[in-house]
Amino acid sequence: MLSRETREGITLEPIVGAPFGARVSGVDPVALTSAQKAVLLNAYADAHGLLCFGFDELLTAEQLHALTAVFGENEFAPGRINGIGRRAREGEPESTVDEQVAKLRNKGVDPYLAFIGNLDPKTLERQPISEKFFGEWEWHTDMSYIPVPPTFSLLHARIIPDDGGDTGFCNQVLAAKALPDDLRSRIVGRSIKHDSTYGSSGILRPGMTVPESPVEALGAVHPILRRVPSTGDEALFLGRRTNGYIPDLPLGESEALLNAVWAHATQPEFCYRHAWRVGEVVVWDNRMLLHMRHPVDESRDRFMWRTQTKGEAVVAST
Template identity: 45%
Template sequence: MASAAMLDRTDPELVPTGAALGAELRGVDLRRLDAAAFAALLDAWHRHSVLLVRGQSLSPDDLIAFSRRFGALDHAPIQENGRRFVEGRPELYVVSNVLGPDGQPIGSLGAGEAVWHTDMSYLPRPPKASMLYALEIPPSGGDTHFACMAAAYEGLPPDLKARVQGLKVKHDGTYNSGGFLRAGVTPTDDPRAAPGHLHPLVCRHPETGRCMLYLGRRRMAYVDGLDLAESEALLDVLWQHATRPAICWRHQWRVSDLVLWDNRSTMHRRDPFDAAARRIMHRTQVKGEAPPMA
């Protein structure tokens, strides 16, 4: 995977995590990838679903430029305080618990737990990729966990695998992953009436061809066509299976880490951390080219 134009330090090395997903790419500067090196990175990402690249020096514009190599970018979603995005950089989403000089949060999601989810899956065409870049991290906590949805599907018992074929699940758009109500949404206690979008419960990855579960987030989810109790029971079984430690990987952040994940084939969550500590991350999202397909 070496390319003379891409390197400032050593030859790049891809080191799998040893878990069901994830690999670390070492010895690379993401600001200086030539076409061949980027193609190799893209292939590694498709194979491992999550890539970690440590020791990067990415300005906001550098992060946006690297992200655009994967496709067109989404604009950042509205923050809990009603702010839309960073001035002059609509693609940049700030994930932080830090308060600005005006006493308002400079970003979203606070310091609490962010539950298992797939980014923006309540949209008709969810983003295909997300990446997070660490600027400040707390002394402890705030780790991010990833779950492999291809391994989740492949490990289903045969009867359950047959049962989920052809089903669609409602991906709720009421709350974000931090549990905050989305701007302009009126909550309901009935998942069948909640805002969101139906997607196939079993999807096929457009690049790798692997089948995978596509669950989104548990809160207010609903399996279309089932009565509510049956839907809840089935989802409980699937979620317990899909978030087993055996098919997950935990990332402990360092400053200057960049993590890129495939939003189609993974779920992720964040551990809580001390609200008195500072955590500042920059995130971008790459638009999906098509809706998730069965």
């Protein structure tokens, strides 16, 4: 996208200073026509995986779910349903997804909505939280440690500090295009095991224990180079650096190759740092982008809503 334009009443413009992404305005999430939905999907592909929607007011859950549904089938929020970023607790009776959803709804919990922040979602008062929440969150792809990770993630900024807590995005389509031949030849046909030990903030996920080494870490194995079927793009798919492992290589060789790939993939020219405004929704394609979060001052409030869409099998690029 080279310049500001309006299609079907929706205004699109490049993000100043960013190598990818577009700003979007003029959207009513619950009244989108099919022509407007097509505009959004085309804009997302042109923008290489990132759209930032500006809204004057905070969205309702219904509005955020409607916007999420433009990009795919709404997926349960991480940690709500067994198998989706959550392991069944020891001794927990087996239950179907429908049973788990019914139980959540009975408690007044929206199974599709996640909350991220240091505030109680109901009262918006401060709640005790690990100090890791306030530190830097490393580059990662959401839930890449499961076999079929969610495709799109959406964050809706509801309470934002004046500074701090920016979100970084790093475009792995641009990184794949710029791969030096020698590095490409070392990774083509190889995979990475995506460790499931830690959540985005570095907190140990429920039911997990710290592995002896990346070789023993638990998590899904995915090709390093993937194809995004809907756009035809090739992208690097790295997950997160912590406990990453390239199967079949001695650990030292795996570490050296991962260090080289990560150094290439996270160069500043592929990245954009997003400073949030209240009301915004950013949607990104986890097949194309890594993201991270900059530190937040412990004395500040920060509260976001998050949704995601169902994933698809990871397609290797050969």
